[in-house]
Amino acid sequence: MIIDPLGRRFKNLRVSLTAACNYACTYCVPDGKKLQPLNAELSASELDLAVRLVVEAAGIDKLRITGGEPLISTKFDGLLATLNQLDLNDIAVTTNGQFLAKKMAVIRDSKLSRINVSLDTLDATEFRKIARSGDLQSVLTGIELALKENLKVKVNTVPLRRANLDQLVPILGYCLDRGIELRYIELMNMGHLKRNQEYQLEFVGMSEILDLISEKYEFRKLDSAYDSTSVRFEIPNRGTFGIIANESVPFCRTCSRLRLSSNGLLFGCLSNTKNYDIRPLLKKSQEIAHVELQSLLRQAMSDKQRLAFTGETTVMKFIGG
Ligand code: SAM
Numbered sequence: 001m002i003i004d005p006l007g008r009r010f011k012n013l014r015v016s017l018t019a020a021c022n023y024a025c026t027y028c029v030p031d032g033k034k035l036q037p038l039n040a041e042l043s044a045s046e047l048d049l050a051v052r053l054v055v056e057a058a059g060i061d062k063l064r065i066t067g068g069e070p071l072i073s074t075k076f077d078g079l080l081a082t083l084n085q086l087d088l089n090d091i092a093v094t095t096n097g098q099f100l101a102k103k104m105a106v107i108r109d110s111k112l113s114r115i116n117v118s119l120d121t122l123d124a125t126e127f128r129k130i131a132r133s134g135d136l137q138s139v140l141t142g143i144e145l146a147l148k149e150n151l152k153v154k155v156n157t158v159p160l161r162r163a164n165l166d167q168l169v170p171i172l173g174y175c176l177d178r179g180i181e182l183r184y185i186e187l188m189n190m191g192h193l194k195r196n197q198e199y200q201l202e203f204v205g206m207s208e209i210l211d212l213i214s215e216k217y218e219f220r221k222l223d224s225a226y227d228s229t230s231v232r233f234e235i236p237n238r239g240t241f242g243i244i245a246n247e248s249v250p251f252c253r254t255c256s257r258l259r260l261s262s263n264g265l266l267f268g269c270l271s272n273t274k275n276y277d278i279r280p281l282l283k284k285s286q287e288i289a290h291v292e293l294q295s296l297l298r299q300a301m302s303d304k305q306r307l308a309f310t311g312e313t314t315v316m317k318f319i320g321g
Contacts, residue, residue: 001059002294004301010058010268011227011256014066015051016320017073018262023096023131025120027158027202028316030192037068038318041262042279044075048082049282054260055086057293062090065112066320068262071099080110092116094156094321098134100142104149114152116183117143120160121167122174130163147178154181159204168209169216172241182241183230184209186248188270194313206231206248213241227254250308258300259320267319268300271309275319276300 003009020037021029042050054060063083070076070093083091092114093107100107100117107115119139120130127136146153155175159168168184175182186205193199210233213219222232222240229251230242243249252271259267264282265275276296281289 002297002301004304006253006306008253008255008301008304010258010297010301011060012062012064012258013051013054013058013060014064014257014259014320015047015079016067016260016262016318017047017065017070017075017079018068019318020072021067021069021096022072022098023069023133025131026129026163027160027187027193027198028191028321029132038261038263042264044078046264046279046282047075047079047262050260050264050278051079051082052086053281053286053289053293054258054266054278055088057290058258058297060258061088062092063088064092064094064116066094068318068320069096069098071095071103076103077106080106080112084111090114094118096131096134097139097142099138101138101145104145107146107151108149112151114154115146116154116156117146118156118158119143119171120157121164122170123167126163126167130160143178143180147180153178154183156183156185158185158187159209160187160202161204162202165204165212168204168212172213172217175241176235176239179239181239183244184241185244186246188246188309188316190270190314190316203247206243206245209243227251227256229255246309252305252307252309255304258297261319265319266296266300267314268297268303269305270314270316270319271305272303273314274299274303 018037091112094116097117121127124136172182187203189199217235219233219235230244232242234240264279267275
């Protein structure tokens with residue numbers, strides 16, 4: 001197992017099934033960009049092998065399936081079947097929720113127990129403006145179905161000054177009413193945002209989010225797990241919410257995340273373009289692949305920021321959000 005001088009080790013693997021997405025969220029995808037998969041994405045059998053190798057070589061115990069949009073990938077069902085056989089403590093998916101209803105049967109038969117659904121507004125018109133596709137009602141129906149199946153649901157909301165500031169408290173109310181933990185994700189300075197003024201114009205930080213919430217709810221801060229990315233709060237007798245405060249309270253010093261992109265590249269850090277192609281290892285014996293992976297993992301670990309996310313031109317949907 002690789003442990004760096006700050007005591008960090010890889011425990012969480014995020015696997016991007018495809019870079020393709022049925023949305024084109026304004027803050028994720030530059031204007032007019034086609035929602036295509038990456039060139040040469042791993043086939044289902046390559047992905048299966050890659051995940052098995054990385055889970056074992058890195059000592060992963062938590063795995064999150066993401067993308068692009070994982071539920072539109074033909075590899076989703078097969079990967080769930082593979083994950084059923086691995087010794088993992090926690091299997092989760094991050095999805096825009098548009099196709100949750102369609103995928104509920106296969107999810108029900110899997111070991112997947114947690115779903116994060118991205119939802120930036122409860123206003124159907126604004127929804128189409130942010131996601132530039134999809135429809136709000138399908139997401140809300142998907143969330144209700146997941147709750148009925150007793151899956152643990154979290155909602156991810158990215159606060160955007162010009163698009164959903166008025167929605168931050170209503171979404172919290174929606175989540176509290178359903179026993180869902182809301183996670184506000186501070187906008188990250190990635191991809192096209194890094195190249196223009198948009199990031200500064202849209203960013204809303206933790207203190208402002210808390211000020212808005214305090215107008216309606218009283219809350220207190222909770223202790224978080226050592227390598228947790230979120231600062232969590234409790235609203236007494238109502239529920240909890242969290243803020244993934246990349247900018248306000250950076251969590252790089254305890255980061256345990258590793259990413260596998262849909263074309264077989266390992267990324268040790270969201271704030272670093274460096275990556276390591278593991279496709280050549282898929283043709284080698286398991287023993288040799290395991291040894292060679294150790295050296296790639298060591299390099300990926302050294303790519304982690306020491307203190308804070310500094311932004312990167314990489315696009316979240318390409319490396320797996
Ligand atoms: N398609 C899935 C979804 O919508 O949840 C999974 C992929 S998406 C890239 C994962 C998460 O990343 C979403 O919750 C999205 O809001 C978030 N995201 C994308 N770009 C971001 C950025 N620049 N800053 C913060 N969050 C971002």
